[in-house]
Amino acid sequence: MSLDAHLVVTHPGFSLDVELTAAPGEVVALLGPNGAGKTTALRSLAGLAALDDGHVTLDGVRLDDEPPENRRIGVVFQDYLLFPHLTALDNVAFGPRCRRVPRRQARDTAREWLERVGLAEHVRKKPRQLSGGQAQRVALARALAAEPKLLLLDEPLAALDARTRLDTRSALRGHLTSFPGATVLVTHDPLDALMLADRLVIIEDGRIVQSGDAATITAQPRTDYVARLVGLNLYRGRADGTTVLLPDGFSLITAVPQEGAVFVAFPPSAVSLFAARPEGSPRNTWPATVTSVARHGDALRIELTGPLAVAADVTPAAAVQLELEPGREVWATVKATEATAYPA
Numbered sequence: 001m002s003l004d005a006h007l008v009v010t011h012p013g014f015s016l017d018v019e020l021t022a023a024p025g026e027v028v029a030l031l032g033p034n035g036a037g038k039t040t041a042l043r044s045l046a047g048l049a050a051l052d053d054g055h056v057t058l059d060g061v062r063l064d065d066e067p068p069e070n071r072r073i074g075v076v077f078q079d080y081l082l083f084p085h086l087t088a089l090d091n092v093a094f095g096p097r098c099r100r101v102p103r104r105q106a107r108d109t110a111r112e113w114l115e116r117v118g119l120a121e122h123v124r125k126k127p128r129q130l131s132g133g134q135a136q137r138v139a140l141a142r143a144l145a146a147e148p149k150l151l152l153l154d155e156p157l158a159a160l161d162a163r164t165r166l167d168t169r170s171a172l173r174g175h176l177t178s179f180p181g182a183t184v185l186v187t188h189d190p191l192d193a194l195m196l197a198d199r200l201v202i203i204e205d206g207r208i209v210q211s212g213d214a215a216t217i218t219a220q221p222r223t224d225y226v227a228r229l230v231g232l233n234l235y236r237g238r239a240d241g242t243t244v245l246l247p248d249g250f251s252l253i254t255a256v257p258q259e260g261a262v263f264v265a266f267p268p269s270a271v272s273l274f275a276a277r278p279e280g281s282p283r284n285t286w287p288a289t290v291t292s293v294a295r296h297g298d299a300l301r302i303e304l305t306g307p308l309a310v311a312a313d314v315t316p317a318a319a320v321q322l323e324l325e326p327g328r329e330v331w332a333t334v335k336a337t338e339a340t341a342y343p344a
């Protein structure tokens with residue numbers, strides 16, 4: 001169930017030319033700025049957009065001449081909606097039914113999958129009676145129930161609010177871990193990529209600019225986009241429920257409990273700075289000293305030392321008001337809901 005693809009697609013003013021492989025069980029994330037060609041790549045893998053050149057091979061079998069329904073590819077696309085007139089159960093049973101599995105058996109399989117994604121009580125609901133997170137899980141169950149060899153996910157979490165996103169991301173990670181086929185995931189969100197993927201492939205302007213595991217890419221970004229992308233505050237520690245103890249003794253509180261070795265990540269935009277210790281403040285609050293101030297897009301990126309070394313993004317107005325300059329002592333906070341912990 002390994003994927004080997006060379007995707008060449010030409011539109012007026014844009015050309016995509018990327019080579020992509022994914023081993024059985026491997027999750028590959030395609031990341032890139034808007035218009036980089038991620039969706040085009042995914043659609044051409046799915047057979048929804050024609051290749052102008054190249055090939056798509058799954059397990060050594062060329063797929064590019066096969067119609068989408070014969071490709072044994074599961075897709076969870078943002079615009080690939082559930083059938084509105086079918087129940088969750090029949091939406092999920094649709095895949096097996098397409099493969100001529102008898103109705104009762106298809107429904108049994110669908111029920112199992114809906115249980116697996118935690119929707120046992122919602123099998124009879126129509127899509128409009130489901131929340132965004134539930135609909136996303138039905139879409140995932142529908143894709144997996146068809147026993148695809150390749151799973152394609154296009155921004156699977158983008159439509160969800162922050163809290164639902166966190167829960168759904170963790171659950172999705174579990175499902176991907178037990179999925180035996182190859183997975184290709186498109187996302188804008190570095191956290192999705194770090195948490196869900198074994199390997200990242202960064203696409204800019206239709207070309208691969210960097211690929212590798214998260215640690216390698218984080219250590220050695222090769223383009224401005226990648227540098228900004230990995231501009232996450234990332235720590236390794238040991239989780240005991242929602243408390244993560246870092247090696248130098250500082251503890252971070254996270255929203256989702258974990259156990260054992262974990263990473264904790266949050267973006268610089270999640271760090272707030274205050275002149276005095278804030279009252280009734282979020283769970284993570286510590287004194288910090290500014291070491292540098294640099295322009296970062298429309299914001300200023302502030303590097304701080306203290307019990308936790310962090311980067312924070314603040315508006316220029318806030319930087320002036322807080323008199324942020326090297327040596328300035330401030331208080332930093334991060335909400336537990338912004339600090340994501342995931343197994344290391």
Ligand SMILES: Nc1ncnc2c1ncn2[C@@H]1O[C@H](COP(=O)(O)OP(=O)(O)OP(=O)(O)O)[C@@H](O)[C@H]1O
Pocket residue numbers: 011012014032033034035036037038039040041188
């Ligand atoms: N059918 C089409 N006809 C012409 N141009 C297209 C077509 N589909 C995509 N493009 C162009 O191809 C480029 C890549 O688009 P694509 O949607 O693949 O990028 P993306 O990386 O997924 O972007 P985003 O993150 O914004 O979704 C864009 O410049 C887009 O305008």
